[in-house]
Amino acid sequence: MAIKSVSIIGSGNLATHLARCLFLKGIQIRQIFSRNSLHASYLAHCVRAEDISDLRDLMPVDLIIICVTDSAIAEISAQINGIGCLVVHTSGSTSVNILAGHGDFGVFYPFQTFSRNMEVDFDKVPMFIEANNSKNTDLLIELAQTISSNVRVLTSAQRLKLHLAAVFASNFSNHMYAIAEDILTEADIPFDLLYPLIRETTEKVIKTGNPVSTQTGPAVRFNLEILERHKELLGHKPLWQKIYTFVSNSIMERVTDERNGTF
Amino acid sequence: MAIKSVSIIGSGNLATHLARCLFLKGIQIRQIFSRNSLHASYLAHCVRAEDISDLRDLMPVDLIIICVTDSAIAEISAQINGIGCLVVHTSGSTSVNILAGHGDFGVFYPFQTFSRNMEVDFDKVPMFIEANNSKNTDLLIELAQTISSNVRVLTSAQRLKLHLAAVFASNFSNHMYAIAEDILTEADIPFDLLYPLIRETTEKVIKTGNPVSTQTGPAVRFNLEILERHKELLGHKPLWQKIYTFVSNSIMERVTDERNGTF
Numbered sequence: 140m141a142i143k144s145v146s147i148i149g150s151g152n153l154a155t156h157l158a159r160c161l162f163l164k165g166i167q168i169r170q171i172f173s174r175n176s177l178h179a180s181y182l183a184h185c186v187r188a189e190d191i192s193d194l195r196d197l198m199p200v201d202l203i204i205i206c207v208t209d210s211a212i213a214e215i216s217a218q219i220n221g222i223g224c225l226v227v228h229t230s231g232s233t234s235v236n237i238l239a240g241h242g243d244f245g246v247f248y249p250f251q252t253f254s255r256n257m258e259v260d261f262d263k264v265p266m267f268i269e270a271n272n273s274k275n276t277d278l279l280i281e282l283a284q285t286i287s288s289n290v291r292v293l294t295s296a297q298r299l300k301l302h303l304a305a306v307f308a309s310n311f312s313n314h315m316y317a318i319a320e321d322i323l324t325e326a327d328i329p330f331d332l333l334y335p336l337i338r339e340t341t342e343k344v345i346k347t348g349n350p351v352s353t354q355t356g357p358a359v360r361f362n363l364e365i366l367e368r369h370k371e372l373l374g375h376k377p378l379w380q381k382i383y384t385f386v387s388n389s390i391m392e393r394v395t396d397e398r399n400g401t402f
Numbered sequence: 403m404a405i406k407s408v409s410i411i412g413s414g415n416l417a418t419h420l421a422r423c424l425f426l427k428g429i430q431i432r433q434i435f436s437r438n439s440l441h442a443s444y445l446a447h448c449v450r451a452e453d454i455s456d457l458r459d460l461m462p463v464d465l466i467i468i469c470v471t472d473s474a475i476a477e478i479s480a481q482i483n484g485i486g487c488l489v490v491h492t493s494g495s496t497s498v499n500i501l502a503g504h505g506d507f508g509v510f511y512p513f514q515t516f517s518r519n520m521e522v523d524f525d526k527v528p529m530f531i532e533a534n535n536s537k538n539t540d541l542l543i544e545l546a547q548t549i550s551s552n553v554r555v556l557t558s559a560q561r562l563k564l565h566l567a568a569v570f571a572s573n574f575s576n577h578m579y580a581i582a583e584d585i586l587t588e589a590d591i592p593f594d595l596l597y598p599l600i601r602e603t604t605e606k607v608i609k610t611g612n613p614v615s616t617q618t619g620p621a622v623r624f625n626l627e628i629l630e631r632h633k634e635l636l637g638h639k640p641l642w643q644k645i646y647t648f649v650s651n652s653i654m655e656r657v658t659d660e661r662n663g664t665f
Contacts, residue, residue, distance in 0.1 A: 252619075322563055323567045341521075341601065362471070369578060372563065
C-alpha cells in the first residue's frame, strides 16, 4: 500500500511547491485548505484539487500535510482531531509529538529555502522523515522518494539541530549579504561587484566540505588593526558593530581551537 | 608606455595567484622577494623570476607590487624608499597614502578570496585601482585590464567600505557555514546535506540582487518561540548564542525598516 491521495493544509511558499511537485509525480491532490481562500483557490486550480476554507470540510485521504507556520500547527491539529488518517507537518523545529493526538502521525520535512517565484528542483532537496511507527515511516519514505533522491529518517531532536544549522548557513549568511549590500549602497558602489566573491566563497566550502579551512579575512589573520578600523566605520549601526565584533571573535576562537586541536 | 616588467614583494596566496596570472599574460616577472626564501624560490622558479630574500637586492622595474599582510606594508615601503619606480599595494583596507613616500604610487586591489590550492579565474575578479596621478592610474588600469574584464577606479575611502562589505559577504558568511558544520557534527549529521540549501541561498541573492527580499527563516517571520528554542540549544556556546541573538535582531530590524520604508 502506498500513499496515492494527499490533502494539504496551507497555501504558502512551501505548500505551493510541494503540491505542485507531488501533483506532477502523479499523486492525487484532493483538497487544499487555506484561510486565505483566494490563495487556496488558485493553488487548488493548478493541481486540480478542491479548495476549502473550512476545516470541517476536510475528508480523510491517504495523507494530510499540515503546511503552515510553526505556531499554528497545534491549533490546526486540534481542529482536525479524529480525521482518522495519517497526518504530518513540515516543520524543522517542531517535535513530531505535537501531532500525537492522531493515531497515525509524522513529519515530512523538505530541507530547502522556498520563495514563491523561484523554481525548486525537488530531486536535490533532502527530505527528512519521522513517524509514530515503522509502517508510517515506510509510507512517508516511499512518498518522499517519488520527489527526492535524498531521503533520510531523522529524530525530532536531530531535526531541531539541523534546522538550527540551516538558520546559520542560509538565513544568517543571507543577512550577511544584506548588510554588505547596505554598506555598499552607502558608499555608492554597485552590489553586483560582490557576486564573484560570493560565488567563490560558497564554491570553496562545497568543494572542500570544510569551512574552517576556507576561512579568510582579517579575523582569521588576527589583524586587530583592521578589525578596529572596520568597527569604527560601523559606529552609526550599533547592531552591525556587535555582529562584527562577535563574529570576528568567534572566528578567532574557532581557529585557535583548531590550531590547538581542542575542538 | 605600458607596464611590461613587474617585481613582487611577498609569496603568499595573493602574490602566488597574481604572479602566475601576470606571467601567463606575458608580463615579465623580474624579482620575487619573500622572508620565507623557500616560498620565494618556488614561486620565482614558476614564473622565471629571480628570488631574493634581501630587499636591498630589489631593482627598479616598471611596477613593484607590495603583496604582504596589511600591517607590514609601511615597513616594507620604508625599506624600499628611493627605489624610483611605481610602487603599489594590494590591500583593501589600507589607504593609498601609506606609500606617499614614493614619487609614483598606487593601489592594485583584486577583489576575491584567494586560497593556495584553488584556481582563480582572474578574468571575473573585479580589480580596483587608485594612484597618485592620472598617468599612473592609466598605467595600472591598462595592466589590470590584461588580467580582468572588470576594472574600476576607487578612492581609498570607498575601498575601505568595499572591503568591509566583503568581510560580511565572504568571511562572515563562511563562518556561518563553519558554525552550521559544528552544530551538525554535534548532532551526527553530515555537513553535505546543507549543500543544496547553501547553493540555493546564494543563487537567489545573485538572481534577484536583493538579499533583503530573499530573507527567509524564523527571524523574518518574527517567530519568537523558535528563536527562543534555538537560543536554548546554543546554551553551551555563549558566543554563538550572542551571534544568533544579534543577527536575528538585525534581520527583524532590517525587515521592519523595509516595511516602514525607513531604510
